[in-house]
Amino acid sequence: AAAIHTQGLTKDYGNGRGCRSVTITVKEGEAFGFLGPNGAGKSTFVKMLVGLIRPTGGEGSIFSEGIGTLEAKRLIGYLPELYRYQEWLTGQEVVELHAKLCGIGKLEAKRRIPQLLEEVGIGLRGRDRVKHYSKGMQQRLGLACALVSDPKIVFLDEPSSALDPLGRNDVRQLLRGLKAQGKTLFLNSHLLEDVEVLCDRVALLNNGQVLHSGSVADVLQEK
Ligand code: ADP
Ligand code: ADP
Numbered sequence: 001a002a003a004i005h006t007q008g009l010t011k012d013y014g015n016g017r018g019c020r021s022v023t024i025t026v027k028e029g030e031a032f033g034f035l036g037p038n039g040a041g042k043s044t045f046v047k048m049l050v051g052l053i054r055p056t057g058g059e060g061s062i063f064s065e066g067i068g069t070l071e072a073k074r075l076i077g078y079l080p081e082l083y084r085y086q087e088w089l090t091g092q093e094v095v096e097l098h099a100k101l102c103g104i105g106k107l108e109a110k111r112r113i114p115q116l117l118e119e120v121g122i123g124l125r126g127r128d129r130v131k132h133y134s135k136g137m138q139q140r141l142g143l144a145c146a147l148v149s150d151p152k153i154v155f156l157d158e159p160s161s162a163l164d165p166l167g168r169n170d171v172r173q174l175l176r177g178l179k180a181q182g183k184t185l186f187l188n189s190h191l192l193e194d195v196e197v198l199c200d201r202v203a204l205l206n207n208g209q210v211l212h213s214g215s216v217a218d219v220l221q222e223k
Contacts, residue, residue: 001064003028003153003184008058011044019044020208031185033195036205042188043081046155050078077146081157087131091122091141094130098145120144120174136167143174153184160194172197
């Protein structure tokens with residue numbers, strides 16, 4: 001089965017905005033990019049796929065499980081755009097909290113979390129309070145949270161937009177590592193470079209609609 005499939009997926013906020021009839025298929029292990037300017041509908045689309053908002057039309061599935069179902073949610077991790085953490089907690093506590101919300105047992109969490117903090121480059125700074133974290137560190141923390149349930153698909157909403165060039169590079173390297181592990185990635189970005197560096201295929205989105213989709217090289221030529 002496809003990792004992600006949507007057919008005419010639509011969200012109409014009632015003001016003519018949102019996402020209009022998006023049909024895409026993402027294969028397991030692929031990195032798929034959604035490229036478009038601010039307001040194009042990228043976040044709306046991903047929020048539907050992760051079950052945060054309900055579509056007003058069309059359908060979607062995650063490995064054949066309907067979007068919004070518990071079965072689908074178990075297969076995915078999500079890094080929202082500019083996630084705000086409880087800043088009085090330490091990074092490690094944030095990930096522990098997240099693990100709990102995902103239904104991960106204490107023992108499993110104890111085993112996984114230090115390893116995960118290491119993997120995303122937080123390491124011992126997991127003992128610091130989040131209010132002392134830079135934006136780059138916050139994105140690493142967001143990634144750790146997104147990965148805590150060892151999901152098959154990771155949705156990333158503008159993962160590098162708020163970062164400086166060095167931070168962007170770090171996050172791109174981390175995402176490349178995830179891809180190398182065989183994770184399926186779905187990446188929203190308004191930055192061409194994110195997509196060029198990471199994605200196998202891309203869809204260009206504007207005003208809630210897909211203009212072109214295909215391999216990165218093909219789509220950029222169409223542009
Ligand atoms: P992107 O992620 O590409 O920046 P969004 O999905 O956030 O785009 O937004 C798509 C469009 O829908 C924008 O015009 C935005 O203002 C509008 N929009 C987003 N959320 C809502 C909402 N809750 N109610 C009404 N309009 C919304
Ligand atoms: P994002 O780019 O992540 O979608 P936004 O800044 O567009 O973030 O939106 C922040 C919040 O405001 C979201 O919950 C979104 O649904 C809501 N929102 C965005 N645009 C509108 C709008 N035109 N009317 C009502 N709510 C909106």
